[in-house]
Structure formats: structure tokens, C-alpha cells
Amino acid sequence: MKRKRSLVRRTAAAVAAGAAALTLAACGGANDGGGSAGHGGHNASASASAPASAPASQGRHNAADVAFAKGMIPHHRQAVEMADLAPERAGSPEVEKLAAEIKKAQDPEIRTLSGWLTSWGEEVPADDAAMDHSTHGMEGMDGMMTDQEMRGLEDASGEAFDTAFLELMIKHHEGAVAMARTEQADGAHAPAKKMAGEIITSQSAEIERMNRLLGKG
Numbered sequence: 001m002k003r004k005r006s007l008v009r010r011t012a013a014a015v016a017a018g019a020a021a022l023t024l025a026a027c028g029g030a031n032d033g034g035g036s037a038g039h040g041g042h043n044a045s046a047s048a049s050a051p052a053s054a055p056a057s058q059g060r061h062n063a064a065d066v067a068f069a070k071g072m073i074p075h076h077r078q079a080v081e082m083a084d085l086a087p088e089r090a091g092s093p094e095v096e097k098l099a100a101e102i103k104k105a106q107d108p109e110i111r112t113l114s115g116w117l118t119s120w121g122e123e124v125p126a127d128d129a130a131m132d133h134s135t136h137g138m139e140g141m142d143g144m145m146t147d148q149e150m151r152g153l154e155d156a157s158g159e160a161f162d163t164a165f166l167e168l169m170i171k172h173h174e175g176a177v178a179m180a181r182t183e184q185a186d187g188a189h190a191p192a193k194k195m196a197g198e199i200i201t202s203q204s205a206e207i208e209r210m211n212r213l214l215g216k217g
Contacts, residue, residue, distance in 0.1 A: 064186035066122055068196065069113040071179055073125050075142060076106040076113075079172055082145070082153065082165065091158035094213055095165060098206070102169070105202060109195065116192065143175025166210045173203040173210075 079102055086099030114124045145153070145168055156164050180196035180203075187193050 061116075061120055061189040061192070062187065064183060065189040065192045066117070066120065068179060068183040068187060068192055069117050070122070070125055071142065072176070072199075073110055073113050073117075075144060075172070075176055075179065076110045077127070078144060078150075079103075079106050079169070079176075080110075081150070082169060082172070085153060085161070086165065089157045089161040090165070092162045092213070095162045098209065098213075099165070102206070109199075112191075112195070116189070142179055143171040143173065145172065163214070166214050170207055170210050173207050176203050177207075 083099035083103040086096045090096040090099065117124045149168060153161065153164050153168065177200050180199040183196040184193055184200075187196065
């Protein structure tokens with residue numbers, strides 16, 4: 001009976017030892033096979049250093065970021081000027097509401113873009129730059145209105161204003177979306193690229209909304 005118990009104990013010990021050996025081999029195999037990421041290896045250290053490098057990448061900017069900010073500021077300013085005409089001229093409550101939303105969204109972006117340029121040691125476009133198309137090479141390419149189109153919008157009212165406002169603002173938004181796509185493709189400043197993405201999303205949605213108001217959606 002004693003010998004039988006002893007044999008059982010030795011068998012159990014052998015099984016336990018074998019299981020331990022298999023566990024160690026599995027760990028060792030994971031390390032040898034490049035799985036060090038899960039055991040404090042290269043990938044883990046890279047992840048640990050990522051947060052420290054993030055602010056540096058967000059602070060970096062290039063010529064595309066500067067061009068985006070310098071172009072979008074007068075572009076947004078003109079959209080705000082257009083929106084400011086709506087309360088006294090719009091014939092449709094929907095158009096007046098849209099104009100108010102455009103102004104509410106773009107005014108803060110103008111301030112943010114201006115702050116970036118100042119922090120980069122760049123000149124912020126003058127307040128009248130929105131209408132000085134020739135100095136920016138912006139007319140047509142980005143949907144900016146001409147002086148004649150702006151005067152026509154100022155002189156319109158009711159349904160005529162609504163139609164002109166929507167048609168011109170669609171072109172204006174399409175230009176902004178194109179500028180934002182360029183920033184996303186070529187820019188380096190993370191916050192600017194994020195703003196570009198938000199402009200693409202919000203203004204694309206507004207284009208669809210304006211087309212519906214024109215009966216085109």
C-alpha cells in the first residue's frame with residue numbers, strides 16, 4: 001500500500017513538472033518568435049514613447065499648413081459677409097437659419113486659423129482680403145465671389161436672394177472642401193488637418209442641404 005501511494009505521488013509530480021516545462025517553452029517560443037511586444041519589448045517601448053512625441057508632431061507645420069490658413073481665413077470671412085446679408089434679405093426661414101449656422105461655425109475657425117499664423121510668425125491676411133481676390137489668386141479656383149456677385153447679392157431680396165445665396169454658397173463651400181482636401185493631403189500640422197476634416201464633413205453636408213432647398217436634392 002505504501003509503495004502504491006509513493007508511485008501515485010511520483011506520477012503526479014512528473015505530470016506537474018511536464019506541465020511547467022511546457023509553459024516555459026511556450027513563453028520562450030513567443031519571445032524567440034518576435035512576440036516581445038507583449039513582454040516589454042520594442043513595440044511596448046515604442047508605445048510608451050508615443051505620447052511624449054505626440055505634442056511635437058502636433059506643433060510641426062509646413063508650407064501647406066500656412067497656405068491653408070492664409071487661404072481659408074479670407075474664404076471664411078467672405079462666407080460670413082454673405083451670411084450677414086441674410087437676416088434682412090432672405091425670404092425663407094430655412095435660408096436665414098442656414099446663414100446663421102454658417103456664421104456660427106466659421107467665425108471661431110477664423111480666430112483659430114489666425115492664432116496658428118501668429119504662432120508660426122506668419123502674417124494674418126488683412127480684413128479686406130476676402131474681397132481682394134487678385135492678390136491671392138483665389139477667384140474662381142476656390143469658389144470665392146467676385147465683387148460683382150457680392151453686389152448682386154446685396155441688391156437682392158426675398159426669393160431672388162435665397163436662390164442667389166444658395167447657388168453662390170454651394171460654389172463657395174465646394175472651394176473650401178477642395179482647399180481642405182489639399183491640406184489633408186499635404187499638411188503636417190495635426191490640428192490643421194483635423195480642422196480640414198471637419199470642414200469637409202460639415203460643408204459637404206451643407207452643400208447637400210442647400211441643393212435640397214434649391215429643389216435639386
